[in-house]
Amino acid sequence: MYDRLEAFLSDNRWGPRDIPNAVKAYLQCSRENRETASAGVRGDVDRLATAVPSVPKPIWEDFLLGIAEIQTYHAQERKLSVEAEARNERASREAIQETTAIIETLAQTGELDPKLQGVVSAFQTALGGNDLEKIHEAASEIWTSCRLKQELLRDHSCADLAKIGEKLRETHMDNFARAEKESEQFGEVLGKQKEALFTRYHTAASQLMTAHSEIRTSLLEHTRHRKQELFSSLPEIHFHSWPELAEDPTMFPFTVPGSPVEHQLALRTLHNLDLRAAIEERFHVDLGRIPLRSQLHLFQFLADRDRTGAIRFENLARQQGEDSSDFATSFLAASEGKEGGDLILGVAEQLPADMATRVFKHYANIVRNIDTGRDELQRIFGVDPDDGALRETIQALISRSNAFLKQVMRNPNSTQVLARLERASADSELFTAAFRTLKEGRDIPFETIKDVTFEKESGIEFGADTAAVEKAKLLFSEAYAQESEVFRSAVVHSFLAATKSADTHFYVLRYKGEPASLLRFDEIHAENGELAKLYFGSFISDAALGNGKLGEALFEESLRLETARGVPIEADCNPLSPITQKYIEAGFVAVAVADYAGLQSFSIRLDERLNAQSVTKKWTPEEVVRAGLEKPPGDTIQVMSGKDPQDIPLNLIQQGYALTRYFKQGNRVYAVFERLSSAGKGVA
Amino acid sequence: MPRTRKAHLGHPRMEPRARHEKGGEIHSTLSILEDMYSEKSGPRFDTGDIFENENPEEFLRTLVEFAEKKEAVTDRHFTDDPRLLATCGEIRESFFQSTGSVDEYIPLFDRLRLVARATRIRAIRKTFGGHLNSGLTYSLAFTEDSTFTHLEDTLEELSVSEQIDILHQLETVAADASANGQWSRPALERIHQVYIDLANDKELPLLTSIAANTILARINNEYENPQLGVVRYSGQENDSRLSTLLNSEKAQTYKEQSERLGRQMRTNLPPGRAAWFAPLGSDTLVAFDATLMPIAFAR
Numbered sequence: 001m002y003d004r005l006e007a008f009l010s011d012n013r014w015g016p017r018d019i020p021n022a023v024k025a026y027l028q029c030s031r032e033n034r035e036t037a038s039a040g041v042r043g044d045v046d047r048l049a050t051a052v053p054s055v056p057k058p059i060w061e062d063f064l065l066g067i068a069e070i071q072t073y074h075a076q077e078r079k080l081s082v083e084a085e086a087r088n089e090r091a092s093r094e095a096i097q098e099t100t101a102i103i104e105t106l107a108q109t110g111e112l113d114p115k116l117q118g119v120v121s122a123f124q125t126a127l128g129g130n131d132l133e134k135i136h137e138a139a140s141e142i143w144t145s146c147r148l149k150q151e152l153l154r155d156h157s158c159a160d161l162a163k164i165g166e167k168l169r170e171t172h173m174d175n176f177a178r179a180e181k182e183s184e185q186f187g188e189v190l191g192k193q194k195e196a197l198f199t200r201y202h203t204a205a206s207q208l209m210t211a212h213s214e215i216r217t218s219l220l221e222h223t224r225h226r227k228q229e230l231f232s233s234l235p236e237i238h239f240h241s242w243p244e245l246a247e248d249p250t251m252f253p254f255t256v257p258g259s260p261v262e263h264q265l266a267l268r269t270l271h272n273l274d275l276r277a278a279i280e281e282r283f284h285v286d287l288g289r290i291p292l293r294s295q296l297h298l299f300q301f302l303a304d305r306d307r308t309g310a311i312r313f314e315n316l317a318r319q320q321g322e323d324s325s326d327f328a329t330s331f332l333a334a335s336e337g338k339e340g341g342d343l344i345l346g347v348a349e350q351l352p353a354d355m356a357t358r359v360f361k362h363y364a365n366i367v368r369n370i371d372t373g374r375d376e377l378q379r380i381f382g383v384d385p386d387d388g389a390l391r392e393t394i395q396a397l398i399s400r401s402n403a404f405l406k407q408v409m410r411n412p413n414s415t416q417v418l419a420r421l422e423r424a425s426a427d428s429e430l431f432t433a434a435f436r437t438l439k440e441g442r443d444i445p446f447e448t449i450k451d452v453t454f455e456k457e458s459g460i461e462f463g464a465d466t467a468a469v470e471k472a473k474l475l476f477s478e479a480y481a482q483e484s485e486v487f488r489s490a491v492v493h494s495f496l497a498a499t500k501s502a503d504t505h506f507y508v509l510r511y512k513g514e515p516a517s518l519l520r521f522d523e524i525h526a527e528n529g530e531l532a533k534l535y536f537g538s539f540i541s542d543a544a545l546g547n548g549k550l551g552e553a554l555f556e557e558s559l560r561l562e563t564a565r566g567v568p569i570e571a572d573c574n575p576l577s578p579i580t581q582k583y584i585e586a587g588f589v590a591v592a593v594a595d596y597a598g599l600q601s602f603s604i605r606l607d608e609r610l611n612a613q614s615v616t617k618k619w620t621p622e623e624v625v626r627a628g629l630e631k632p633p634g635d636t637i638q639v640m641s642g643k644d645p646q647d648i649p650l651n652l653i654q655q656g657y658a659l660t661r662y663f664k665q666g667n668r669v670y671a672v673f674e675r676l677s678s679a680g681k682g683v684a
Numbered sequence: 685m686p687r688t689r690k691a692h693l694g695h696p697r698m699e700p701r702a703r704h705e706k707g708g709e710i711h712s713t714l715s716i717l718e719d720m721y722s723e724k725s726g727p728r729f730d731t732g733d734i735f736e737n738e739n740p741e742e743f744l745r746t747l748v749e750f751a752e753k754k755e756a757v758t759d760r761h762f763t764d765d766p767r768l769l770a771t772c773g774e775i776r777e778s779f780f781q782s783t784g785s786v787d788e789y790i791p792l793f794d795r796l797r798l799v800a801r802a803t804r805i806r807a808i809r810k811t812f813g814g815h816l817n818s819g820l821t822y823s824l825a826f827t828e829d830s831t832f833t834h835l836e837d838t839l840e841e842l843s844v845s846e847q848i849d850i851l852h853q854l855e856t857v858a859a860d861a862s863a864n865g866q867w868s869r870p871a872l873e874r875i876h877q878v879y880i881d882l883a884n885d886k887e888l889p890l891l892t893s894i895a896a897n898t899i900l901a902r903i904n905n906e907y908e909n910p911q912l913g914v915v916r917y918s919g920q921e922n923d924s925r926l927s928t929l930l931n932s933e934k935a936q937t938y939k940e941q942s943e944r945l946g947r948q949m950r951t952n953l954p955p956g957r958a959a960w961f962a963p964l965g966s967d968t969l970v971a972f973d974a975t976l977m978p979i980a981f982a983r
Contacts, residue, residue: 237949239971239980241760265845268804271970271978273962275848277934278898279891292965303844303891310890371967375983 002227005029009220016209018216023063023208026051026219029226041068051222052215059204066201080186084179088172092136095168099139100127102157102164113155119145140165242267249391250374251293253398254336270299284317289325291332291371298331301341309341316348323357329364333402343405350409358418359408362425366401369428370394396453397428427455451512454554459520462506463499468515475518475540483599490597495538498522504537507558509550517541517551519558521569534562536571536606539579552582559586559606568607575602576645581662581669587611589676590659593650602650602659616660616672624661624670638673645669713746720771721754740789744798747775751805762957762980765807772811780815787819792827793838796820797846800853803924809975813924817853821860824871835878836885839892847888848895854878856926858903876903925975938962945969953980 005025008018030047041064048060103120106112112120119141126138143165146158208215245251246264255263269275276287283302287295302310320327327348334341344363348356374394404421463469473492480488498504498520509517520537536559541551562569572594573580580602584590589610592603611617616637619627628639638657640648648671653659661672751768758765779786787795799816802808808816839847854875861872882888882896938960945961951971958971958979971980 231950234948234950237951237969237982239762239951239953239969239982241762241980242978243756243759245981262843262845265843265849268978269845269848271964271972272848272852272895273938273976274898274902274934275895276964278894282894287965288963289966292968295965299891303889305840305889307886307890368966 002029002223002230006220006223006227009216009223014212014216016212019205019208019212020067022216022219023048026223029223041065052218054214054218055208055211059207062200062204063208066198066204070198070201077183077186080179080182084175087175087178089132091168091171091175092132095164096135096139098164099123099142099161102161103142106157111155111157113158115149116142116145116158143168250394251296252335253391253394266296266300270295283314283328284320285324285328287328290329291367293335293371294329294332294367297334297341298328301331301334301338304338309338309345312345312349316345319353320348320357320360323360326357326360326364329367330360332367332370332398333363333405336398336402340402343402343409346409347405355418359405359421362421363401363405365425366397366428369425370397373397373428400424400453401428423456427453452516452550453510454557455508455510456558457506457508459498459501459504459506462508468508468510469496469499471514472518472540475515475542476538479540484597487597487599491538495520498537507554509541509554511542517554519555521558521562531565531567533567534565534569536562536569555582556586563587563606563608566608568605568610570603570605572596572601572603575600575650578664580604581645581664584659584662587617589614589617590653590662593653602653610658610676613676614658614660614674616674619661619672621663621665621670624663624672625665627672628670636675639670640673641668641670643668645671713743714750717747717750717771720774721750721767723767723770740786741791741794741798744786744790744802748798748802748805748808751802751807755805755807759979762953764810768807769810772807776812776815780812785815785819787816788823792820792823793835795823796850796853797842800846800850803853803856804849804977806921806973806977809921809924813921817856817924818860818864820857821864821868821871824857824874825861825868826870836882836888839882840888844889844891847892851879851882851892851895851899852925855899855903856922856924859926860923862903872903876900879903921973921975925977927974927976951982 005022008025009022027044027047030044030051044064045057045060048055048064049057052060103112103123107120119138123135123138123142126135129135142161146162147165243264246267251267252263279285279299279302280287285298290298298313302313304310317324317327327344330344331341333344344360347359351359374390377390377393401421401424404424408418408421472495476492476495477488480491498506501522503523503525505521505523507519507521508515517540519539522535522537523531524533524535526532539551539555541554543551559569569588571583571588573583575590575593580590583604586606588604588606590602590604591610594601594603616624616627624639625641627637628641632639638652640652642648648669650659650671652673656675657673658676659671660674660676661670663670751772754765754768758768787799790798799820802816803813805813839850842850858872858875861868861875879896879900883893883900885893942960942962945963946958951958953971957973959974960972960976962970962972964970967983969982970978971982973979
């Protein structure tokens with residue numbers, strides 16, 4: 001809007017007579033862009049007084065109020081004319097009704113004069129529509145024909161028809177005469193008011209016109225300023241060139257690169273807005289709700305020379321109704337080949353409707369995560385979209401999901417298979433989210449990423465993979481190499497027990513299929529069967545993989561997912577190990593010191609209620625350091641620091657304190673102890 | 685009035701010589717184009733040689749490929765290439781200002797396909813694209829060509845994307861035929877029949893039939909409200925590629941949506957580069973030029 005106003009105000013042909021239009025356009029822009037001012041004319045006066053301060057406010061007031069009053073005056077005048085028109089319309093309708101009745105009678109008795117046949121047919125056709133003007137026009141033809149042809153007038157009915165026309169003409173003329181008279185009376189009564197109103201407006205307008213050049217400069221300046229302000233407040237959208245999209249190998253993950261022209265053409269066709277509208281109407285899909293990558297592969301599937309697939313899709317999309325977006329989104333499966341598309345159709349045709357809907361929901365979720373995952377990977381690792389590894393990562397995700405679909409088709413009645421697809425859907429989310437937590441991953445070679453998967457598996461599922469269990473045991477031995485044999489075997493024993501438990505689940509980061517990082521959570525249920533709390537049993541990570549950062553990403557993301565379940569999470573850990581600092585800073589609080597297989601151990605607890613009580617959990621590291629120097633008053637909070645964790649009096653925990661903060665800054669370790677009323681309660 | 689041009693349809697294909705002798709030197713078409721582009725020389729084509737001896741299709745193809753490559757570079761910066769525009773402008777002066785344009789020597793279907801490819805290039809649309817398109821109108825109005833009579837058979841050889849792109853080109857020919865009046869009526873009728881045949885052809889991919897059906901509705905509208913007139917302007921793009929939307933029922937909805945989006949964001953696109961914006965899918969926003977060719981995308 002401001003663009004157009006700016007162009008108008010900058011026009012070389014500008015003159016004093018442009019003032020009313022410029023004011024009108026300015027006010028419209030100002031209102032549309034919600035510039036602060038009260039509503040109505042008063043608000044508009046304020047707007048103009050702000051934009052053009054050189055013109056005194058009363059002049060704007062006279063000008064705008066004058067316009068408003070003149071408009072009211074004209075509206076009253078118009079009302080008289082509208083009333084006359086309404087009276088005429090009523091009369092016309094009555095005349096048409098009478099005419100219709102006579103024509104019907106003549107048609108029934110067969111007495112309709114052949115000379116009238118043509119005009120009567122036109123009248124009857126017009127009656128079929130709703131356009132009163134057309135009907136009136138056709139009826140007029142009948143009335144005029146009857147009146148002008150003397151031989152017709154001899155016929156009684158035709159004479160009646162001619163009379164209807166005559167009478168209507170007279171009524172219309174009377175109505176207009178009456179309106180004219182009323183208008184004159186109106187003018188006499190309001191004439192003086194009108195004069196006063198118009199004088200007020202004209203005086204203000206002429207003052208404004210005299211100052212037109214100044215007003216134009218101020219309005220132009222104000223407009224440009226507002227435009228700039230508005231422009232700066234808009235979100236910036238970064239566009240990429242069209243060829244980049246066609247060359248993005250992740251759009252065509254399974255196609256051998258080398259045909260960007262054909263890809264460009266396919267994308268261009270897909271973006272033909274009118275064709276899209278036709279596709280949406282024909283196939284009952286809302287393309288606007290489908291990611292572009294899926295649209296492309298759906299389009300290619302529908303473009304097959306053999307129409308069978310397209311027709312099957314058409315029928316099934318209609319049946320899917322509201323869920324047709326997930327159904328259509330799932331056509332990314334077709335990127336692996338036409339069979340992928342057939343697989344989706346097979347699921348829709350052969351599986352019970354509710355199950356098919358669930359399958360598509362999960363598959364569509366995977367597709368959406370692939371999209372965000374791709375963007376995250378590109379952002380975090382700074383990889384070129386042409387990077388083959390990025391394409392392979394996406395290939396792997398699609399192939400894996402398609403494999404699940406095939407399993408679903410082979411065992412349509414297996415709830416376990418569907419559960420695995422659901423799991424794959426959750427894993428794809430984990431994949432993206434875990435990478436997001438990395439924030440900056442440039443020191444991890446992207447080549448590594450394409451062979452990495454993040455999965456959530458039940459204890460029994462993980463235990464069934466004996467090679468994975470062996471690899472995990474090896475990682476435990478390496479991680480606790482410094483500890484006693486008794487401790488190591490206790491840890492491994494606890495892990496092995498969990499691999500047989502239905503109440504345990506693992507978050508597993510696999511590299512080339514082998515576990516490289518592992519988190520274990522055991523579910524602890526109350527007597528009524530409800531989930532009471534979680535026990536965070538193990539966390540091991542192969543430090544060689546991405547400098548341990550991938551393991552950390554898995555830890556942060558899985559902890560976020562488990563916290564969202566809304567029950568406390570408990571764990572035991574070595575107070576002197578650096579990972580304990582990470583746990584405490586991630587939200588845990590150390591509430592007790594215990595003995596675990598002969599080793600001093602912290603009982604730590606992540607509990608939203610506990611954290612809500614804590615003051616120090618909200619402190620920044622800088623605040624902790626400052627508090628360490630200043631020593632907070634009272635004994636509720638104790639801040640300790642030392643070169644090593646051994647320098648910290650950890651036994652404060654046994655004196656009613658909870659350890660709420662624990663981190664290393666510079667070459668010193670800081671620990672914050674805080675008295676929390678419910679600390680220690682409910683700890684296993 | 686029909687233009688008095690000689691149509692050489694069904695001209696036998698010849699091996700391209702792709703060379704031009706002038707001033708005792710031999711130059712390939714490509715090297716002449718490169719010289720024109722780098723402003724080393726004007727168009728040193730031996731036009732007689734192209735018409736008499738060289739394969740005109742090969743000549744035009746070389747020209748189109750040259751322009752495609754050059755534009756692909758500037759496309760990445762959302763800008764026009766002034767040197768490419770100048771080169772194409774010179775080509776227009778040399779080959780499209782008089783009777784007997786080079787394109788007329790190409791069999792009709794191959795020509796249609798090549799014109800569709802040529803008019804995907806902005807510099808060609810702004811220069812001689814309209815001439816290529818109106819040349820097709822003329823040929824369709826006055827000549828018979830078997831490659832066009834059985835268009836559906838010939839189309840079958842191509843990908844669906846190219847099929848639809850060619851149908852869109854043909855729609856622009858139909859618009860040109862509508863604008864030109866009585867003499868071009870036979871072209872309009874032939875194209876109309878082609879769309880009816882394609883819309884009902886069960887052997888073609890369904891999407892092609894859907895596209896034909898959509899265009900059929902649009903050319904009927906085009907006949908009532910033509911976008912093109914007899915007078916054309918320099919730099920006009922829609923006389924070689926018609927906007928795919930302007931005669932559509934959905935045009936107003938898309939226009940309002942586009943204006944709203946345009947007001948709600950700042951972009952890195954040069955001012956005036958994008959004429960339309962549309963969200964196409966749950967994850968992509970696309971910017972189009974005035975002929976509704978996509979030029980940029982944002983996630």
